[in-house]
Amino acid sequence: MFTGLYCHCLYLEIMKTYDFIVIGAGVVGCAIARELSSHGSVLVLERRERPGMETSRYNSGVIHSGIHLPPSFLKARLAREGSALVREFCQQFNVPNREVGMHIVVTAQDCFTQVGQLKQFTKLLQRAREQDIRIEVKSGRAIRTVEPSVRCLLGVHVPGVRIIDQCAFLAALIDDMGNSSTTIDCCMEVTAIEPVNSGLVVTAGSSRFRASLVINAAGLYADQVARLADVQFQHYYYRGEYYEIEPSAGITANGLVYPLPPRHSKGLGIHLTPTTDGRILLGPNTKRVSGPDDYRSDKTPPEKFLSAVRAFLPSLTTADISWAFSGIRPKTTDESIESDFVIEKHPELPLINLIGIESPGLTASLAVGNYVSQQLS
Numbered sequence: 001m002f003t004g005l006y007c008h009c010l011y012l013e014i015m016k017t018y019d020f021i022v023i024g025a026g027v028v029g030c031a032i033a034r035e036l037s038s039h040g041s042v043l044v045l046e047r048r049e050r051p052g053m054e055t056s057r058y059n060s061g062v063i064h065s066g067i068h069l070p071p072s073f074l075k076a077r078l079a080r081e082g083s084a085l086v087r088e089f090c091q092q093f094n095v096p097n098r099e100v101g102m103h104i105v106v107t108a109q110d111c112f113t114q115v116g117q118l119k120q121f122t123k124l125l126q127r128a129r130e131q132d133i134r135i136e137v138k139s140g141r142a143i144r145t146v147e148p149s150v151r152c153l154l155g156v157h158v159p160g161v162r163i164i165d166q167c168a169f170l171a172a173l174i175d176d177m178g179n180s181s182t183t184i185d186c187c188m189e190v191t192a193i194e195p196v197n198s199g200l201v202v203t204a205g206s207s208r209f210r211a212s213l214v215i216n217a218a219g220l221y222a223d224q225v226a227r228l229a230d231v232q233f234q235h236y237y238y239r240g241e242y243y244e245i246e247p248s249a250g251i252t253a254n255g256l257v258y259p260l261p262p263r264h265s266k267g268l269g270i271h272l273t274p275t276t277d278g279r280i281l282l283g284p285n286t287k288r289v290s291g292p293d294d295y296r297s298d299k300t301p302p303e304k305f306l307s308a309v310r311a312f313l314p315s316l317t318t319a320d321i322s323w324a325f326s327g328i329r330p331k332t333t334d335e336s337i338e339s340d341f342v343i344e345k346h347p348e349l350p351l352i353n354l355i356g357i358e359s360p361g362l363t364a365s366l367a368v369g370n371y372v373s374q375q376l377s
């Protein structure tokens with residue numbers, strides 16, 4: 001009896017206690033931690049050796065308008081709110097960013113050979129109208145004065161879209177937490193979550209921590225982490241691969257150039273993305289893969305990328321592009337084309353799970369931080 005009591009006291013002494021534990025130091029976990037730091041002490045547990053080593057690094061760095069999203073989706077609302085917040089944040093903290101705008105182009109192939117593809121155009125116009133997104137419909141000739149490498153009949157211009165340096169953005173988020181009572185512990189993989197009196201105990205490595213509220217922002221692995229608390233979610237993994245256009249190709253991309261979203265595809269279609277450091281990316285595609293770490297198997301050959309963009313970028317050849325990188329999206333459905341974010345408070349446990357945080361999670365990150373902190377009451 002005495003020994004048991006002694007052990008229990010010792011156990012309480014060595015277990016560090018926080019108001020909040022955030023699992024995962026990607027852009028979403030860090031945005032949440034930054035927001036929660038004004039409400040109490042925060043511990044961020046990250047399994048990799050540094051923050052932002054997964055999807056938060058392997059993306060296009062686009063701050064989206066929401067035009068591609070169903071207006072009723074949570075992610076559409078968070079993208080609209082988040083894009084304004086990210087713009088202000090980048091300006092305040094000198095994160096490299098540029099408002100480049102987006103053209104979504106309609107090609108001759110869309111009009112004459114792909115039955116039904118033009119419906120995608122009217123859908124975009126409708127989504128822009130419903131979400132109050134500023135757009136302009138332009139002729140192919142007008143688009144060519146801005147994007148001389150592109151061939152199209154007409155298109156939609158979305159002026160407010162921005163590109164950012166996503167790694168600098170994450171670094172600035174972490175820097176901004178520097179003065180708060182927030183700790184980020186790396187090389188700490190969370191392996192257990194157990195309920196205790198009015199809180200949860202989280203095991204990571206050989207350590208155990210206690211918190212009044214745990215937020216699962218483990219990205220691709222968030223479904224697995226949720227299962228540690230007996231919550232059943234299932235991710236489906238869709239890899240997005242990128243090639244990079246060689247400067248010698250003579251292609252310019254002053255802004256983002258997207259095709260009409262291919263019907264029946266879970267992606268937006270392979271497109272051109274300029275980066276803040278002066279490169280031009282071609283991609284991403286949307287390829288179903290079996291696991292959250294399958295970045296490389298069965299890479300899509302360059303010819304497939306070329307055939308996807310030939311209708312609006314006819315001069316590109318395989319010699320003009322080289323492999324760049326890939327990232328993986330966690331989707332919440334394998335059946336329908338659209339997959340929404342799930343941000344769900346557990347009905348009994350002090351746990352919030354963030355599931356299916358695929359694109360536009362970078363755009364939405366700061367709004368997700370606000371959304372989670374609003375769940376505290």
Ligand SMILES: Cc1cc2nc3c(=O)[nH]c(=O)nc-3n(C[C@H](O)[C@H](O)[C@H](O)COP(=O)(O)OP(=O)(O)OC[C@H]3O[C@@H](n4cnc5c(N)ncnc54)[C@H](O)[C@@H]3O)c2cc1C
Nearest residue numbers: 024026027028047056059062190219240327360361362363
């Ligand atoms: C190809 C591609 C292109 C994209 N392009 C854009 C874009 O242009 N604009 C946009 O807005 N969004 C884009 N996105 C989406 C965006 O990148 C993601 O939504 C965002 O990065 C998700 O951030 P996260 O913090 O949720 O996940 P992550 O960055 O994956 O972070 C989760 C973290 O949790 C950690 N972790 C996992 N399991 C555990 C555990 N058990 N214990 C501790 N830590 C754990 C991981 O190591 C990781 O660091 C794109 C995504 C992809 C794949």
